[in-house]
Every structure is written in C-alpha cells, then in structure tokens.
Amino acid sequence: MDALLDGGFADPVLQSQTAFRAVLDALANPGTLQTLAMPQAAPNGMGAELVSILLTLCDHDTSLWLDPALRADGALVEFLAFHTAAPLTDSAAAATFAAASSANHLPPLDQFNLGTQEYPDRSTTIVLAVPALGGGPALVLRGPGIKDQIAVSPQGLPADFLAQWVANRELFPRGIDLLLVADGQVLGLPRSTRIAEGQ
C-alpha cells in the first residue's frame, strides 16, 4: 500500500466525525480518555493518533506547526500536504495547530499563539504525543467539564509542565489548549482546566 496516497481515513466522512466527537468529548470532559478513529496507515515518523487529529481538524485554513523532528521527515510533510493541504509554519506564534511527537521537541507553551483578549479563540491547539496516558505522575484536574475533580497520570509531559500550565491558566481567557494522545486515545486539557499535583 502506498502510505502517501492510501494512508488517510478509509472512510473520511464518518471517521473524522468519530475522531471529532472523541476530541470534543475530551475537551468537554477534561481528564477522560476518548477513543479516536484510526487512519489505515500513518507515515512512520508520526503516531497514528496525531495523524487522526490533524486529518480531522486541519485544512487550508489552518496553519500547522510541526516539531523539528516531524518537520525534517520529508515523507510525512508530503503526506500532510496531500491529505490536509494545511500550510506549514515555522513560527509557533502563528500556528493554529501544533503537532509534537515528544515533549522534548515542544517549546515552552507561551511561545505559541495565545490568542487575544478580544479573540481568545485564535490561540494554538497543541497536539502532543506521549508514551502513555496512564502510569505517570498523578495530577488532579478541576474546572469546567469536571464534576468536583478527576485524577490523571499521563507520562512524558515536559519537566516543568505544572508551572507552565499555571501560567497558561492565569492568562484565561487567553491560552493554549492541549490534547495528549497515546494508544489510540486522546485526553483533553482545555485552558480552563486547573491542574495540581496529585497524591
């Protein structure tokens, strides 16, 4: 199979609907794990979960920032150009969407587009692939979409993630929204969520 031509969703209409509802449920219920629709084949360099979300939400209207490792992968860049037509940007501050294959390649969150006080919706949505959505250090989430509180333990977040997130939360209504993906699932952290260290 030709990964470039055949690698997208087998059924683009219904699978992108499934993936969208997963992302919607993930952002509306932060801390819950939602199952994405998977593309038939994904280019080697990028996880199928990242591909699923980019296929679902990106098109010629959305500038896309790729981390340096993804950006250096010619086959992947071709794949995304063919399937989404999203213009790539080198400036994190100009990105509508940002995809990162690892927290090591992710710049500080405040380097991305944070939106403006008048138009907070213009901020970047970051999609970060992590090794796993469980088994890491415990975090406790509170905020809209969460009844009381919920505990999560994703692995592979940036070392100073909590401090970065507190700064991001303080900007509300400005700020980035974060989607963590692994193992066919997505976990949403909208800017409205407050995160604290768990027990």
Next chain:
Amino acid sequence: MTTVAQYNFAYLDEQTKRMIRRAILKAVAVPGYQVPFSSREMPMPYGWGTGGVQVTASIIGPSDVLKVIDQGADDTTNAVSIRAFFAKVAQVETTTRTAEATIIQTRHRIPEKPLGKGQILVYQVPIPEPLRYLEPRETETRKMHALEEYGLMHVKLYEDIARHGRIATTFAYPVKVEGRYVMDPSPTPKFDNPKMHMSAALQLFGAGREHRIYAVPPHTEVASLDFEDHPFTIQHFPEPCALCGAREVYLDEVILDDHGGHMFVCSDTDHCEDRRGAGHVGPLGVAQEAAE
C-alpha cells in the same frame, strides 16, 4: 431514470464541518465566549434554527439519536421539519423521548427531565450577544467582554427594578458562565436558567444569522445575574398542568373557546406524555385507559 443527487452525510461539506468543529472546540475551551464562524446558507430561512442545524450537522454521527423541540414541543412545524431533515440527510434515528436522545436540538426550552452524561443540547440562538440591545456596536461589545466590563448589564437590570419594582426580564435572562463571560442563554424562559447550572450534559449554542457559536461544558457554573436585595427567582404557576397535573414545570396557556376559556398545559410535551402514561391526571385530563 432520474437519480436524486446525494448530499454529503449530514448535508454540510467536509470543509464546512471542519471549520464549525474547530469553532465548537474553542467554544468549549472558553465557556461562554462567542466564537465567530463562517455560517453557511442552509435550506431553510434564518430564524428557523440555521445555527443550531449547522452545529448539529457538524457533531452528528450515524449512531446518534436525535430529538428536536420547539418551545418544548416535539410536534410543531420547526421541530418536525428539522427532525425530518436529519432523518433524510444523515439517516439517523430520531425520537421524541428526552432520555433516549444523544443530541437534542432545541428552540427556546430545556427539557424538564434532567439531562444526563453524554447528552448534547444544541440551542438555536437568534441574538447571541447579551449586550447587543444595550450597545449596538460589535467593536464595543467585544471590548466589553475582553475587559469583563458588564456594568451596563447590571444597570439594565437595575432600571427594571426602578421601573417595575422587580427584575422584569423573563426570557433570555443573562447569565455569567464560570464567573467570567456574560452569556445569552437564548430566549429560553428564565424558568430554565437553573437547569443550565452544573448540568451533566454538554450545551452548544449556534447562531446562524449572527455567525456565532458558544458553549457551556458539563458541570460548569452558570449563574443568573441578580442583586443581593433582588435575588434571581424563576416563574411559579398557581395551577398544575391541566392534562397531567404536574407542578414545578413550565406551562403554556392554551385558549379553549372565544368566551375566555383557557387551560395551562406542560410546555414539554414529552414530559407531559410520560406523566400521563404513568397514570397522572390533571383537572381537565382524561385517564389514559378511559380515553382509549
């Protein structure tokens, strides 16, 4: 042989759905903030719920069960035609039963039965900007939201009290979402405002003519604006529903003859049918078995 042109699943083209989906995600991330979107022409006039229809078309999938209500009723023109529209273009199952629906599109009511986890309530919104009648300029209202400058809204409610002795606003009663954005709950009666607070369902609002989408995620604080000495109150009805005897529900007045005869019945038709099915009978109702 004639072949009927096939629409894309759920009518909208995929690029439009992606654009609306991105707006919905940002709306969920910033509860109460109105996200601009590029509203499309729909095969129905503005005022018939084009915003709600576009939101529903962008979220709906083949496994969804759709309920549509217009002022609480499943059987009015607007509700029937939108339900038929989605049955045709998305081949989804439709229902009138609140508990069975995964998506409920509504014009100006919230069902009496509390909504559950996983349900999505889609509102049709005519004027999304709560400050619009106070300040016609979009540049100004946008700045007022940005600066959280809502004094004008309180002045409006205060003028109500000065004139009428109470807050006379009874529908589209402004709310504050999560302590930040003042939001128009669409022209629902203020009776329904408390149902928005900490609801287990996701609430999405679509304004087609005005090109805005906004949202209230589940378990989110929605406070109706008021004053310490004039707290927010909802309407109370002196009589129960004439058909099912329900109290503490929103009632519609129905004229019975031209001699002033009238009765009050549940605005939520599904709720009323449910209660009558369970054997409740109001003062003008007929017990179900006797009626058959």
